[in-house]
Amino acid sequence: MCGIFAYLNYNVARERRYILEVLFNGLRRLEYRGYDSSGVAIDSDPAPLKGGSADVVLDEDAATSRPPYNSPPPLMFRQAGKIESLVGSVYTEVDAMDLNLEESFFVHAGIAHTRWATHGVPAPRNSHPQTSGEYNEFLVVHNGIITNYxxxxxxxxxxGFIFESDTDTEVIPKLAKFVFDKAHDGDGDQMVTFSQVVIEVIRQLEGAYALIFKSPHYPNELIACKRGSTLLLGDVNEDAKNYTPFHDATSLAENRKPKELFFSSDLCAIVEHTKKYLAIEDDEVVHIKDGSVSILKFDYGKEKPASVQRALSFLEMEVEQIKKGNYDHFMQKEIHEQPHSLTTTMRGRLKDKSVILGGLKDHLKTIRHSRRVVFIGCGTSYNAALAARPFLEELSGIPVTMEIASDLLDREGPIYREDTAVFVSQSGETADTLLALDYALENGALCVGITNTVGSALARKTHCGVHINAGCEIGVASTKAYTSQIVVMTMMALAIGDDRISNQARRESIIDGLYKLPSVVGEVLKLDGQINDLAKSLIDAQSLLVFGRGYNYATALEGALKVKEVALMHSEGMLAGEMKHGPLALVDETLPIIVIATRDSCFSKQQSVIQQLRARKGRLVVMCSEGDASLVCPGGSCRVIEVPQVADCLQPVINIIPLQLLAYHLTVLRGFDVDQPRNLAKSVTTL
Incomplete structure (x- = not known):
């Protein structure tokens, strides 16, 4: 989804070249979210114009006019395509206008954006920042969708406003100019504050958004606000090296002290600058002026917003996590990081033969008395919940239902006060999932969040939850977050079922398996070369089917989804029990079919499926437990992938890894972008 980045230095001398590079690098850190165009806006001169006039204009037709403020118009650069296209065009234009890149600014506010097209094709005129018109009196970068645009x-x-783009965003800066001009009509001395302008603008907006406003009417100021979409504030001041877990809210209000401030859609873009950050809440308006950060809480029912104080949080992330290291791609790195991500997911949560989930302990009794548990998610997160469902039902005895978030909302499906609704999201910002959360809250259900992102909307809105703790995931196709989600939900099932003596032996055997799981995953990753060879044999295939059942129905769905997402190849995950109800008609000697047949209660049924596919000359690849090759494919009649056997409820963590590797290698061999698949974004924050 679109990415926002902004940088403001106050009483810290920074050259224009440095400012540009900070903005460009911020955008590079947001590339993984998906985008098709980008842009930046910076100041053209560090000092106000003398006499309130200037020769600096936007075009030749305006050569005799003056900007309606005492400084040169901001410079705006926009480009379709990759960020490096923007970087090249900016430096070309800068050379053409003979702009001094070594000029120093003690105070400067710059904004930047990566756009994922929703309204209007990828093109410079549709890129952000969007402008109010001539002289760039108001500039805006936007993540989200304005539904009443x-x-x-x-x-x-x-x-009288003239629109130049096809975007929904353009109404925002033009509305800001309309509000500003109306406030000054008839009284040239009247001055409306920047925050007053922005608050009146957002009062008119409907939809989801994260916004940054920049205006030469308010030089060296920035205003950020959000509703639905993620927006973060990062803080660097003279005490930046003295990190503590939390910082007094008054530090944000200190002015005149040297500091650097950042706004970003993602922590990945600020971690190399600071570990102190603030997750901006819905309907908060954050105003940076004179080195001071003030926060107002907007309320439709009140004319004036209330002032609020917020404390900074400490970012538990290292710069190394956002770098590829020795790997060729982030997806490859994240697949191979899974032994580590599973270890960190379980760290401190397994103690001898028990599970400790601090985020749930006060609500376990309520969950145990629920009439049902409803898992709600989208895409990969939905699949992870589906993998955990059988074990939760087994240990808790509570009926578990599955809901795709968008479908739940479309149907207005029943959610009751006696339900426990578990919301699963890697980013914690998935729009459909958050809307479903609001729906469940309105209906009185206990809402549990499972997310990889501390401070996300999902983490803040749910009654309780568990942080996955898989580490930063840059690749658009989720890998390590998926396996960590399964492990978290397995631990959740263990905690809920802790009061049932009849399950004690089963629980202890699963906990033993969890302790060993990271090392077993390390063994599975050694199949990388074998999976690469398999990918070479499938490179020209047009479609791929994956059959699974029981615990591994979710594995079939998720494996096919990975191939679909990154290799851009048609693939379908199917419930093997439904094979004879339609899918069998597709089987011939050319269509590759992967059958997951590891040892569990469904093993004999999967053997039968394999026999029927072989009888129809199916092009089979069978994933089985080590030592079972001759049982599933006698006489070497099909290709076999042997994986280590673990407890049945943990087997989906093992079985998905060869399919993740297959998707990765297929993508590389087919020449596609692994980390930024076509038309996809990391965090789907708009509907």
Whole structure:
């Protein structure tokens, strides 16, 4: 999804070249979210114009006009395509205008953006920042969708505004100019504050958004606000090296002290600058002026917003996590990091033969008395919940139902006060999942969050939850977060079922398996070369089917999804029990079919499936437990992938890894971008 990055230095001398590079590098850190164009806005001169006039103009037609403020117009650069295209075009334009890149600014506010096209094709005019018009009186970068933009646009056109883009975003800066001009009509000395302008603008907006405003009417100031979409504030001041877990809110209000401040859609873009950050809440308006950060809480029912104080949090992330290291791609790195991510997911949560989940302990009794547990998620997170469902039902005795978030909302499916609704999201910002969360809260259910992102909307809105702790995941296709989600939900099942003596032996055997799981995953990763050879044999295939059942129905869905996402190859995960109800018609000697047949209660049924596929000359690849090759494919009649056997409820963690590797190698061999698949974004924050 779109990425926002902004940088403000106060009483810290920074050259224009440095400022540009900070902005460009911030955008590079956001590339993984998916985008098709980008842009930046910086100041053209560090000092106000003398006499309130200037020769600096936006185009030749305006050569005799003056900007309506006492400084040169901000410079805006926009480009479709990759960020490096933007970087090249900026330096070309800078050379053409003979702009001094070594010029120093003691105070400067710059904004930047990566856009994922929703309204209008990828093109410079549709890229952000979007402008209020001539002289760039108001500039805005935006993540989200404004649902009432057409009505606003019609109103602004009637007031003489001319629109140049196809975006929904353009109404925002133009609305800001309309509000500003209206406030100054008839009284040239009247001055409306920047925050007053922005608050009046957001009062008119409907939809989801994260916004940054920049204006030469308010030089060296930035305003950020959000509703739905993620936005973070990072803080660097003279005490930046003296980190403590939390920082007094008054430190944000200190002015005149040297500091550097960052806004970002993602912690990955600020971790190399600071570990102190603030997750901006919905309807908060964050105003940076004179080195001071003030926060106002907007309320539709009140004319004036209330001032609030927030404390900074400490970022538990290292710079190394956002770098590829010795790997060729982030997806490859993250697949191979899974022994470590599983270890950190379980660290401190397994003690001897028990499970300790601090985020759930006060709500376990309520969960145990639920009429049902409802797992709610999208995509990979839904598949992870599906993998955990059988074990939770077994240990708790509570009925477990599955809901795709968007479908739950479309149907307005029943959610009751006696339900426990478990929301699963890697980013914690998935739009459909958050809307489903609001729906469940309105209906009185106990809401549990399972997410990889501390401070995310999901983490803040749910009653309780568990942090996955898989580490930063850069690749768009989720890998290590998926396996850690399964482990977290397995531990959740163990904690819920802790009061049932009849399950004690079963629980202890699973806990033993969890302790060993990271090392077993390390063994599976040694199949990398074998899976690469398999990928070479499938490179020209047009489609791929994956059959699974029981615990591994989710594995079939997730494996096919990975191939679909990154290798751009048609693939379908199917419930093997449904094979004779339609899918069998597709079987011939050319269509590759992967059958997951590791040892569990469904093993004999999967053997039968394999026999039927062989009888129809199916092109089979069978994943089986070590030592079972001759049982599943007698006489070497099909290709076999042997994996270590673990407890049945943990087997999906093992079985997905060869399919993740297959998707990765297929993508590389087919020449596609592994980390930024076509048309996809890391965090789907718009509907």
């Amino acid at each position: 057409e009505v606003l646009k019609e109103t602004l056109i009637r007031h």
